[in-house]
Amino acid sequence: AEIHSTVQSGDTVAVELTLSGGIKTKAGVRDFKVRCASFFTVRNSLITRWTDYCDYRTFTEQTTPTR
16 A cells, blocks of 8 residues: 555545555466545544545456456
8 A cells, every 4th residue: 555645634534545466366366456545533642533445447447357
């Protein structure tokens, strides 16, 4: 993950990032790179809530096997 920016307000943190990796297929490894945002709620130094949002369309276009 490549973090682009973070912002904090009270006990909530937002992170803008690019997630990249590979998915193993029968033909080999299919790479992907997708923009995401993560939101965390932190209490007593522990993450109590974590929500991710990613560009689903870009992810599926990059990871769906070609026919």
